[in-house]
Amino acid sequence: MNKEKFDALLPIILTSLIQKIIERKNISHDEAFSRLYNSNLYFLLEEEESKVWHYSADKLFLLFDEEMNTGKLELPEY
Numbered sequence: 001m002n003k004e005k006f007d008a009l010l011p012i013i014l015t016s017l018i019q020k021i022i023e024r025k026n027i028s029h030d031e032a033f034s035r036l037y038n039s040n041l042y043f044l045l046e047e048e049e050s051k052v053w054h055y056s057a058d059k060l061f062l063l064f065d066e067e068m069n070t071g072k073l074e075l076p077e078y
Contacts, residue, residue, distance in 0.1 A: 006048045016057040024061060039064060040073040
């Protein structure tokens with residue numbers, strides 16, 4: 001995917017994921033964004049080559065939650 005398309009898609013993915021975090025963790029938008037921004041998952045989401053952005057918002061939330069609970073980010077092998 002070219003950079004322009006990826007840069008247009010990433011905010012949509014992040015918005016959906018942040019909404020899941022807000023709903024499931026019952027926290028504010030600012031807190032959800034801060035936690036996501038400081039995660040390894042966010043770092044990978046920014047890298048188009050990682051292909052993490054292909055995952056659904058539900059799957060991304062599960063990865064985020066696991067990272068927050070364990071301190072580790074383990075991506076599924078497909």
